[in-house]
Amino acid sequence: MTEAPIIELRGVSKRFGPTYDAGARLARSLSRRLGAIPKNEVVQAVDHVDLAVARGEVVGLVGESGCGKSTLGRMVAGIMPPSDGQVMFKGQDITTLGPEPARDAKLKVQMIFQDPYASLNPRLRVADIVGEAPLVHGLVTRDGFDAYLDAQLRRAGLDPSFKRRYPHQFSGGQRQRIGIARALAVQPEFLVCDEAVAALDVSIQAQILNLFMDLRRELDLTYLFISHDLGVVEHLSDRVLIMYLGRIVESAPAEEVFTRPNHPYTQALLAEVPRIEARKRRFTAIKGEIPSPLTPPSGCHFHPRCPHAMPRCAEAPPRLREIAPGHHSACHLNDRI
Amino acid sequence: MSTATLEVRNLRTYFFTRAGVVKAVDDVSFSIARGRVLGLVGESGSGKTVTGFSIIGLVDPPGRIAGGSILYQGKDLAKLSEREIRELRGNRIAMIFQDPMMTLNPVLRIDTQMIEAVRAHAKVSHAEARTRSRDALGMVGIPSPDERLAAYPHQFSGGMRQRVAIAIALLHHPDLLIADEPTTALDVTIQAQILAEVQKLATTYGTALIWITHDLSVIAGLADDIAVMYAGRIVETGTAEAVLDLPLHPYTHGLIGSVPSRNKRGEKLRQIPGMTPSLLSLPPGCAFRTRCPRADAACEQEPEPSQPVPGQTTRCFHPLVAVPA
Numbered sequence: 001m002t003e004a005p006i007i008e009l010r011g012v013s014k015r016f017g018p019t020y021d022a023g024a025r026l027a028r029s030l031s032r033r034l035g036a037i038p039k040n041e042v043v044q045a046v047d048h049v050d051l052a053v054a055r056g057e058v059v060g061l062v063g064e065s066g067c068g069k070s071t072l073g074r075m076v077a078g079i080m081p082p083s084d085g086q087v088m089f090k091g092q093d094i095t096t097l098g099p100e101p102a103r104d105a106k107l108k109v110q111m112i113f114q115d116p117y118a119s120l121n122p123r124l125r126v127a128d129i130v131g132e133a134p135l136v137h138g139l140v141t142r143d144g145f146d147a148y149l150d151a152q153l154r155r156a157g158l159d160p161s162f163k164r165r166y167p168h169q170f171s172g173g174q175r176q177r178i179g180i181a182r183a184l185a186v187q188p189e190f191l192v193c194d195e196a197v198a199a200l201d202v203s204i205q206a207q208i209l210n211l212f213m214d215l216r217r218e219l220d221l222t223y224l225f226i227s228h229d230l231g232v233v234e235h236l237s238d239r240v241l242i243m244y245l246g247r248i249v250e251s252a253p254a255e256e257v258f259t260r261p262n263h264p265y266t267q268a269l270l271a272e273v274p275r276i277e278a279r280k281r282r283f284t285a286i287k288g289e290i291p292s293p294l295t296p297p298s299g300c301h302f303h304p305r306c307p308h309a310m311p312r313c314a315e316a317p318p319r320l321r322e323i324a325p326g327h328h329s330a331c332h333l334n335d336r337i
Numbered sequence: 338m339s340t341a342t343l344e345v346r347n348l349r350t351y352f353f354t355r356a357g358v359v360k361a362v363d364d365v366s367f368s369i370a371r372g373r374v375l376g377l378v379g380e381s382g383s384g385k386t387v388t389g390f391s392i393i394g395l396v397d398p399p400g401r402i403a404g405g406s407i408l409y410q411g412k413d414l415a416k417l418s419e420r421e422i423r424e425l426r427g428n429r430i431a432m433i434f435q436d437p438m439m440t441l442n443p444v445l446r447i448d449t450q451m452i453e454a455v456r457a458h459a460k461v462s463h464a465e466a467r468t469r470s471r472d473a474l475g476m477v478g479i480p481s482p483d484e485r486l487a488a489y490p491h492q493f494s495g496g497m498r499q500r501v502a503i504a505i506a507l508l509h510h511p512d513l514l515i516a517d518e519p520t521t522a523l524d525v526t527i528q529a530q531i532l533a534e535v536q537k538l539a540t541t542y543g544t545a546l547i548w549i550t551h552d553l554s555v556i557a558g559l560a561d562d563i564a565v566m567y568a569g570r571i572v573e574t575g576t577a578e579a580v581l582d583l584p585l586h587p588y589t590h591g592l593i594g595s596v597p598s599r600n601k602r603g604e605k606l607r608q609i610p611g612m613t614p615s616l617l618s619l620p621p622g623c624a625f626r627t628r629c630p631r632a633d634a635a636c637e638q639e640p641e642p643s644q645p646v647p648g649q650t651t652r653c654f655h656p657l658v659a660v661p662a
Contacts, residue, residue, distance in 0.1 A: 064524035171612055201380040201613070202551060206595035206606040213605060228525065231554065235597030235606070254602070272529035274554035276581065276596050281558045283532040289494060290524065 004091030005052035006190055006222050007076055007109070012049050012085035014071050017042035043293045045071040047246035048085070050320075055189075058216065058223040060237030060254065062230060062269070064290055068246040070194050073226045077111040077192040107137060110183035114195035116175035120167040120182075126153070127163040130181045137186060149185075155218075156181035157211055173204035180211065184219070194226045209235065230273045234258055239326075242266045245293055245301040248320060252327035262329035265302045300332065308333055341408075342512050342545040343392070344368040348405035348415075350384075350391045359616045361387040361400065363569040366642075369513070369562070372543040376560030376577065378550060378592075382613055384569040385549045389515045391415070392547075393432050394422040409513070428458040431506035435518040437498035440505060441490040447474075447501060448486040454505050473504040477534050496527035503534065510542045517549045532559060553596050557581055565589045568614060568624035571642075575649030585651040585658065587629045623653070631655040 018041050020028065045068040053059050063069045074080040075087060078094060086093045089105045097105060113119035120129055131149045134140045140148040150160035156177045167175055176196065183191060193212070197205045209232065215221055227233050233240060233254075240257040242250040242265065250263040261267045271284070288305045291297055297304050303313035312332050320330040350362035362384045369375045379385040390396050392407055392414060407414040409430065414422065434440055442450055451470035452463060461469070467486070474482035477500040490498055499519055506514060516535070520528040536559070539546050550556055556563060556577070563580040565573040565588065573586040584590045594607030611628040614620065623640050626632035635654045642650045645658045 064526065173612060202553065202592055202595045203380060203609040204612065206597075206608040207610075209597065210605050210608055213603075230525070231597045235602055269525060272525050274528075274532075274552070274558050276554045276557045276593065276598055278558050283529050283536055283558065289496060289527070 003055060005088075006055045006090060007051075007053045007224070008088040008091070009049055009051040009072075009076070010086045010088065012046060012051075012072075012075060012082045012087060013044065014046040014068070014075060014080070015042050015044050015083045041294070044246050044296070045293065046075070046082075049248055051241070051248070053190075053222060053224060055222055056216075056220060057239060058225060058237045060233035060240040061224060061226045061243060062228065062233050062240060063243035064228060066245075066290060066293055067243045068293075069226050069243050072243070073111070073192045073194045073224060076190075076224055077109050078106045079111065103137075107186045108188050109190045109192065110186060110188040111192040111194065112176075112179050112183050112196045114198055116172055116179055116199060117167075119179055120175060122167055125164055125166060126158075126178055129167070129178060130163075130185050133182070134185045134187075139186060152181045152185045155184065155215070157207075171204075173200055173207060176200060176204075176208055177211070180208075180215075184215070188221070190222045190224070192224045192226070195228070196225075197232060198227065198229065205232075212236065230270065231275070242269070245291065245296050247301060247317075247330065248328075249302065249331070250329045251320070252324075252329075256324070256327050260324075260327075262323055262327065262334070263302075263331050264306045264308055264333075266329075268305075300330070340370050341368040342371050343547075344408040345388075345392070346406045346408065348388070348391060348407060349403045350387050350396055350400060351403040352400040354399055357617050360569050360619075361616060362391060364405070365566075365569075365571050366405075367564050367571065367574060369545045369547060371512075371545055372539055373561045374539055374546045374548060374559055376548050376550065376556035376563045377566065378553060378556055378563060379566035380551055380592075380613055382568075382616065383566040384616075385566050386517055388566070389432060389517050389547065389549055392513075393426055393430055393515060394419075395432075424458075427454060427506075428509045429511055430513045430515070431509075431511040432515040432517065433499075433502055433506050433519045435521055437495070437502040437519075438490065440502040441498060443490050445489075446486070447488055447490065451486070451505060451508065455508055458509055469508065470504075473508050474501070476507070477501075477504045478530060479504070496523050496530070499523060499527075499531060500534070503531065507538065511544060513545045513547070514538070515547045515549070518551070520555065521550070521552070528555075535559075553581070553593060565592070568619055569616060570624065570652060572625065572653065573649070573651045575646075579646070579649045583646075583649075583657075585645060585649060585656040586625075586653050587631050587655070587657065588625045590657055591628075631657075 049072060061069050075082050094102055094105050127149055130152055131145060135145060149163060153160045153163060158177050158181060197208050200208060225233060225236055237254045240252065240254050241248050244265050250266045261270050299314045299316055300318050303309040318330045318332045320328045321334060323329050323334050346366050348362055348365045352359040352361055365388055377385045391402055394414065396402060402415045448467060448470060452466040455466035455469050471482045471486060474485060479485055479497060479500055493501065520531050538544050548559060560577045563577050564571050567588050573580060573589045580589060581593060584593060591609035595609060597606060609628055614624060620627055622637040626636040640652045640654050642652050644650050645656045
């Protein structure tokens, strides 16, 4: 690769746990000395993830609820610091940059959220929601503000005459367009879309997906597209990552994942996806539930539900290895070949 | 059809609000036979949930059934008294909701709720009701049902709660089950488990199933027949194959084109312009005409249901006959 990846994660982890005050710490150390095993209260939401996204690439991140995909997205967008590891923007660790370059780097990565109802301030007019950040960051002057704002709204498919309105005066699809206009107003190069179309009706979802594809071409954007909907991810992405309980279990070009899934979890997930082409089929099911991230299974997290589990799967977590050019999978089955 | 479990004829459910009359369900007709699965498809606000509520008698003021009939075993459900409909509801006709917490009482244990549901319709002992509840939980795949009976709803995961809700709906082996987006909030693998249970049910007990959803991909795999709703009306009905492969109504055609699928990767999706109109200010004539590529002057009149193809009805002046999707 000639150019540094636009975003690179190196061994990034995120843990959530309670913070103990002095009394609680004393109580825990005492109980431990008395032989009690204190309950694990720490959730490993993201577990040593490495990821590089090249400029212009659309990376889809798929997983079920609680797998850590939103947490990963938030760390990429720079709105949540990782517990371990580094988030690099164009080859530089943002935390080592000075305040000015760090701010510029953060502006280049923007996020679009799932819920177009919760992610817009209901007390602000559209003009302020979309226009505040570029004004504050000096991307536009007061004189040029109106023209700039109108251009931003029009690009997201909104009528600029609506700019004096409040969010409640818009439908769900239009609100999501406001969220997109807000993200694009600071001229980002990288967009993290966290379930950005999940709350929308099918016909509106198609409009927003088309908008994302147009914007990618027009503005040379790079996307991390987080979704539980495999159909949507397949449609948009160049490369797909599959996540299960905080770990990336498979990563490959979109074609590869959907035609030759390697990891048993990916295979099961693909088998379960309802497809409009599949008529009157018999539904089967992966056995069991998604385990609690508070008490993840040992070794490979998927082994209690895996049809091919071996004794070794419960002992050691498999490493993510390249099994074909550009195709990585974390499964012990690949070692036997 | 004399073998139909349920026959809905010209159903109208209106909401008389201060802002005007909202025709949430307007002249809807369909029927469903024993052991069949009907997919009722539509986007938010199309009236699909209100159709389900009308059948089971759960329409609250300011809404009421303003016309039409809902025939179940020769009885018109729309005309039954509250006492008569209570005899049927939860017994012969059951419903599963999108949010299982709508079915479950958060402050009561599962056994309390299930035993009450059993004894509401069957004269059995407490012990017998408990056994039936346990068996129902086992049937929907809840591990160690004996212990789980003593749990509270908050101790279950979302998928488990939905199974409990389904188990309660199945307690009396209903003739008709109305499922209102029961898997929309669930993960893909859990959704597949629920769909597998429901399929088994329809084949084992001959339960007729109305599956209400906005998700065409789920319906494609599950339904025998499909009815597509738009702005309170059914715009197209037919077998699943016919409606999905050769849709007649431009709205159905647009909806299918909006679904991202394998063979259209990276291509622009065929989108429907505009948005669903407010039911308070529907345009006169065909409600879809403002978004429809085929609309012309004729569409300012109300289209009546027609059958351009045998077995497939549509409400459109310009159906897509012999134009493959």
